[in-house]
Amino acid sequence: MPSAVLSPRGSSAVLRLCRFAAMGTVAALILVAGVWASWGTAQHAMLTKGRERGTVEVTRCGGAACTGSYTPLSPGSQPRARVVLEDSVAVAEGETYTVVLKPGGDDAVRSGPAGILYAWVPLGGALLLASVVVAGGLLRTRAAWVLAASGAALLTAAFVAL
Structure with a gap:
C-alpha cells in the first residue's frame, strides 16, 4: 500500500524548491523596488x-x-x-x-550624465542588496557577483559624475 509520507529525498527537493521560489521572489521584488524608486526622477532626466x-x-x-x-x-x-x-x-x-x-x-x-546617474542610484543600491539575496538564498554566486559589480559600478559612476 503506498504511503502518503514523502521520503527524505522528496521532502528535501520540495524544501529546495520553496527556498528557491521565496528567495527568487525577494530578489525580484528588491530589483523592482529599485527601478520603481529610480524611475520617478530618471524619466525626467532621460526623456527630455x-x-x-x-x-x-x-x-x-x-x-x-x-x-x-x-x-x-x-x-x-x-x-x-x-x-x-x-x-x-x-x-x-x-x-x-x-x-x-x-x-x-x-x-x-x-539633467545630463550626472543627473541621469544620480537618478539611478536607488537601483544601484537595490542591485547590491539583491546580490546578497541571490548569493545567500539562491546559492548563485556568479549571478550575485554580476549584480554586485553592476551596482557598485553604477554607484561609483554616479559618485564620480557628481
Whole structure:
C-alpha cells in the first residue's frame, strides 16, 4: 500500500524548491523596488524631449531642497524666479546646474550624465542588496557577483559624475 509520507529525498527537493521560489521572489521584488524608486526622477532626466530645459543658479539651500532662479534653454520655456531642486550632496549654493522641469510645477531635476546617474542610484543600491539575496538564498554566486559589480559600478559612476 503506498504511503502518503514523502521520503527524505522528496521532502528535501520540495524544501529546495520553496527556498528557491521565496528567495527568487525577494530578489525580484528588491530589483523592482529599485527601478520603481529610480524611475520617478530618471524619466525626467532621460526623456527630455518636449520638456522645459534650462539652468538653475542655486541661491539658497535648506532642509530637503535648494531654490534658485531658472533660465530657460529650450524653446517655449519661460524664466522663473524660483524653482526647487532636491537638496543632495551634489548641490551647492552659488553653483549653476542644467535641469529639466517636472510638468505642472516648479520642481526641477538635474539633467545630463550626472543627473541621469544620480537618478539611478536607488537601483544601484537595490542591485547590491539583491546580490546578497541571490548569493545567500539562491546559492548563485556568479549571478550575485554580476549584480554586485553592476551596482557598485553604477554607484561609483554616479559618485564620480557628481
